[in-house]
Amino acid sequence: MDVFFQSLSVVLQPGHLLMLVCGVVMGLSIGILPGLGGIVGMTILLPVIYGMEPHTAFALLIGMVAVIPTSDTFPSVMMGIPGSSASQATIMDGYPLAKKGEAARALGAAFTASLIGGLFGALVLTLIIPIARPIVLAFGSPELFMLALLGMSMVGVLSGTKPIKGILAAGIGVMIGALGDAPAVPEYRYTFGIDYLMDGIPLVVVGLGLFAFPEIVDLMIKGRSISDVATLGKGWLDGVKDTLKHWTIVLRCSFIGVIVGFLPGLGGSVVDWIAYGHIIQTSKDRENFGKGDIRGVIAPESANNAKEGGGLIPTFLFGIPGSGSMAVFLGGLLILGIQPGPAMITENIDLVYTAIWSLALANVFGAILSIALSKPITRLTVIPFSYLAPFMVLIITFACYQATRSWGDLVALLVMGILGWVMKQYGWPRPAALIGYVLAGNLETYLFISVQRYGFGWLARPGVLILAAIITGSLAMGVFYQARKVSKASAAESGKRA
Amino acid sequence: MVRKIGLGFSVLVTLSFGYGIYEALSYAYLAKIFPLYVSLVLCIIAIANLIQEIRASYRRTEKTAASAADLETEWGDIAMSEVLRKFSVFILVIIILYCAIWFIGYPVSITLFIIILYRYVAGTKWRWAVVAGLAGLGFLALVSKLLYMDWPQGFIMLPWPLG
Numbered sequence: 237m238d239v240f241f242q243s244l245s246v247v248l249q250p251g252h253l254l255m256l257v258c259g260v261v262m263g264l265s266i267g268i269l270p271g272l273g274g275i276v277g278m279t280i281l282l283p284v285i286y287g288m289e290p291h292t293a294f295a296l297l298i299g300m301v302a303v304i305p306t307s308d309t310f311p312s313v314m315m316g317i318p319g320s321s322a323s324q325a326t327i328m329d330g331y332p333l334a335k336k337g338e339a340a341r342a343l344g345a346a347f348t349a350s351l352i353g354g355l356f357g358a359l360v361l362t363l364i365i366p367i368a369r370p371i372v373l374a375f376g377s378p379e380l381f382m383l384a385l386l387g388m389s390m391v392g393v394l395s396g397t398k399p400i401k402g403i404l405a406a407g408i409g410v411m412i413g414a415l416g417d418a419p420a421v422p423e424y425r426y427t428f429g430i431d432y433l434m435d436g437i438p439l440v441v442v443g444l445g446l447f448a449f450p451e452i453v454d455l456m457i458k459g460r461s462i463s464d465v466a467t468l469g470k471g472w473l474d475g476v477k478d479t480l481k482h483w484t485i486v487l488r489c490s491f492i493g494v495i496v497g498f499l500p501g502l503g504g505s506v507v508d509w510i511a512y513g514h515i516i517q518t519s520k521d522r523e524n525f526g527k528g529d530i531r532g533v534i535a536p537e538s539a540n541n542a543k544e545g546g547g548l549i550p551t552f553l554f555g556i557p558g559s560g561s562m563a564v565f566l567g568g569l570l571i572l573g574i575q576p577g578p579a580m581i582t583e584n585i586d587l588v589y590t591a592i593w594s595l596a597l598a599n600v601f602g603a604i605l606s607i608a609l610s611k612p613i614t615r616l617t618v619i620p621f622s623y624l625a626p627f628m629v630l631i632i633t634f635a636c637y638q639a640t641r642s643w644g645d646l647v648a649l650l651v652m653g654i655l656g657w658v659m660k661q662y663g664w665p666r667p668a669a670l671i672g673y674v675l676a677g678n679l680e681t682y683l684f685i686s687v688q689r690y691g692f693g694w695l696a697r698p699g700v701l702i703l704a705a706i707i708t709g710s711l712a713m714g715v716f717y718q719a720r721k722v723s724k725a726s727a728a729e730s731g732k733r734a
Numbered sequence: 735m736v737r738k739i740g741l742g743f744s745v746l747v748t749l750s751f752g753y754g755i756y757e758a759l760s761y762a763y764l765a766k767i768f769p770l771y772v773s774l775v776l777c778i779i780a781i782a783n784l785i786q787e788i789r790a791s792y793r794r795t796e797k798t799a800a801s802a803a804d805l806e807t808e809w810g811d812i813a814m815s816e817v818l819r820k821f822s823v824f825i826l827v828i829i830i831l832y833c834a835i836w837f838i839g840y841p842v843s844i845t846l847f848i849i850i851l852y853r854y855v856a857g858t859k860w861r862w863a864v865v866a867g868l869a870g871l872g873f874l875a876l877v878s879k880l881l882y883m884d885w886p887q888g889f890i891m892l893p894w895p896l897g
Contacts, residue, residue: 284881400783404747407776411754414769423765426757456855457812457820622856623866626848629828630870633844634877634885641884646835650828657821662740680768 240362243589247597252295256594259299260601266300267307268613269624272451273322274301274561275670279443280631282568283638290572291590297568298594301561303602305540306350310613313342313533322540325508329525329532336528337470343610344475345530346537347603349486352479353538354599356490357497357545358592364549365581365588372553372578378694380554380577381682382703384675387556389707390499392668393714402714405664406672412437413676420684432644437652439567440639442673444632445652447560450660452628453653455621472607478530485515485531486538493539497546497559507543508536545595552580552588555678560667563674737791739818744784751777839888839897845871871895 246252259281266277277300285293308323313330326346333342375383388410392402415426416436427433479486489511496507515535516525525532543559550556555576557563569576580588606613636649659666686694694700754773758766809817827847834843845867852863875895877883891897 283883400779400786404776404780404783407751407772407779408747410772411750411769411776414772418761418765418768420764421762423762425761425765425769426754453821453824456824457817458809620856622851623858625855626851626866627870627873629831630844630848630874633831634840634874634883637840637886638883643836643886646832646886650825650832654825658739658743662743664743683768684764 239586240589243586244593246291246586246590247295247593252292253597255292255295256299256598257601259296260303260598260605263300263303263598264307264602264605264609264613267304268310269451269628272448273308274304274559275443275564275667276448276451277301277304278561278564278568279440279448280635282440282443282564282571283635285568285571286638288572290574290587293568293572294587294590295594297565298591299598299601301565302354302541302544302595302598303606304561305537305544306347306354306599306602306606307613309343309346309350309537309606310610313339313346314614322508322543323536325512325536326533328512329527329529332526332528333530333533338528339614340610341471341475341478341530342533344472344607345478345533346475347606348476348479349489349534349538350541350606351599351603352483352486353490353493353541354544354602355596356487356538357494357542358596358599359545360494360542361545361548361592361595362589365585368549368553369581372581375554375578375699376697377682377685378690378697379699379703381679381686382700382707383554383556384679384682386703386707386710387550388668388672388675388679390710392665393710398663399711399714401663402665402668403711405659405666405668408664409669409672409674410676410679412442412669413673414680419677419681430644432640432642432648435640437648438639438645439564439674441636441645441648442652443564443567443670444636445649446656446659446666446670448628448632449649449653450657450666452625452632453657454660456625459620459622475530479534482531482534485534488518489514489535489539490542493542494546496539497543498549507539511535511539541599545592548591548595552576552591553578557671557674560670563667563671566674741784741787741791744780744787748777748780748784751780835886835888837889839890839892840885841871841874841896842892843888844874 247256262281263277266272266280278297281296281300285296288296305322309326309330312323312326313334330342330346333339388406389403392404392406393399411426413436415433417424417434424434492511492514493507496510512532512535515531516522519525519531547557547559547562548565551562551566553576555566557566566576574580574584574587633646633649636645639645656666658664659669690697751773754769755777758770758773760766761769831843831847834846837843848870849863849867852858852866853860856863858866874885878885878895888897
């Protein structure tokens with residue numbers, strides 16, 4: 237408990253608060269740009285945190301990732317295009333509300349719900365640490381290897397439209413992660429004689445290439461502004477009151493957000509839809525959903541902020557990222573010299589609590605700034621994307637070059653960008669590839685240690701067997717549901733022809 | 735066309751995993767174990783995926799075809815051929831930018847890139863395009879000084895903050 241409050245005093249130091257606000261402002265800026273979510277934001281920050289003190293770097297990273305689900309509401313409500321994958325469902329009712337002249341009410345409700353959801357996520361993370369401690373400490377390398385495998389298999393099965401492509405996408409990530417020097421012996425793999433590849437492709441390059449580059453290309457091709465509505469209307473307070481009136485929805489959906497954030501593979505792309513689906517299923521009066529029902533804004537917005545707290549649980553405790561942005565956060569931890577996993581609880585518990593406090597404070601700052609700056613932000617969203625794109629190219633190329641400060645970074649960015657764009661167009665889930673890339677090193681190291689320490693006996697450990705059963709079950713379920721979906725689609729198709 | 739590219743990408747992925755196996759065989763024992771088995775398993779899955787895609791493209795069931803577009807991307811009225819054309823142009827522009835960086839360095843190249851895009855893509859007046867370009871250069875100079883960041887040097891060495 238002492239450490240918990242000591243961390244608060246660290247978080248409240250002026251330097252830390254300044255960094256937190258910087259992160260929050262960056263998160264708000266990135267959130268309003270469609271398609272650019274936590275992965276891109278975190279990746280841009282990675283070169284900045286090199287050499288930083290971990291508490292300060294945490295403030296910057298968590299400040300940013302915590303508020304993206306708050307500010308991505310602007311494009312969702314103002315034009316009906318998601319600011320990030322976590323705010324797709326907000327469009328269903330947020331955009332109709334804006335068209336009715338109630339954008340301020342929708343935004344007021346969304347920001348309040350986001351704030352409560354974010355605080356709920358931080359609270360759950362706080363409570364889970366002492367409970368999880370004995371379980372986490374019982375995990376050895378074999379179990380951690382299986383857990384990484386479970387994370388990847390779940391990501392593969394759940395993150396895309398087809399499980400087989402999800403698994404292959406994760407595999408592409410693993411193979412990219414396997415480039416360069418082998419961890420166990422002095423051998424360079426898949427370098428094609430290129431010196432740059434000897435250290436592997438840096439995370440910054442992979443993250444920006446797979447995620448930022450394709451979004452910039454797509455927005456340039458579409459060639460329009462983020463929003464075409466520049467007025468907010470009235471009803472800020474009504475929106476806040478709506479959220480407080482529907483407090484049970486906020487709590488229920490925040491809980492869903494935490495669970496979804498905790499499970500590897502689900503993350504941002506589905507959390508809002510699950511919350512939205514839940515609220516429709518549990519409401520008696522459903523006729524207004526999709527036409528501007530405020531509950532359809534509150535549900536996804538409380539869930540998508542709460543998921544960040546949930547996502548930090550497996551990232552910190554097991555070193556298994558729950559989502560793409562958590563994968564980049566994991567890379568950030570390694571840059572700072574912190575090894576995520578069971579050791580976080582024994583050696584770096586102060587950092588965990590710093591992250592929790594930062595998460596809570598960032599949500600408060602994010603909500604306040606979003607409300608205070610809503611008018612200028614709304615005016616910003618009507619700027620055509622062709623004005624923003626050149627600056628985004630500047631930011632990603634400049635950030636990318638900081639990875640190793642060699643030409644290889646820029647060339648690799650272009651190659652990764654083309655790969656990411658093709659993957660995006662043809663239904664290969666990119667988050668799976670990113671998580672595969674981040675976990676590749678851990679997978680190999682844990683496997684190596686397991687075999688060295690236990691021989692093949694590690695396969696018979698109870699924890700390994702349980703996790704193997706869960707992996708098999710999740711893969712089988714994914715394939716089963718996909719087969720059912722395909723057969724339903726085929727039946728519908730033949731029905732149409734008949 | 736769209737399906738052919740999707741199928742082509744699946745073939746490329748399968749071949750890459752195949753190459754992964756071939757290349758891994760030449761490594762020392764401890765270096766090859768992980769990539770060899772990962773590539774082997776993935777190659778089998780990739781072949782299964784390829785067979786599924788070929789069968790789906792024969793069936794021509796739009797929604798179930800493996801090459802169906804990602805839900806993330808909705809092009810609306812824009813034809814896929816137009817999308818591919820614009821994508822190719824964008825890549826070409828980036829390659830030209832890289833060539834310029836190699837020759838005159840990053841700051842001048844990116845400034846010119848911003849000015850040209852503002853003038854010819856966004857359609858602003860020259861005056862505003864130059865202001866935007868200089869703003870980009872100012873941002874670069876500020877960030878590089880504050881955060882000790884570096885940028886690619888060109889063949890022609892220019893004084894700071896131009897090179």
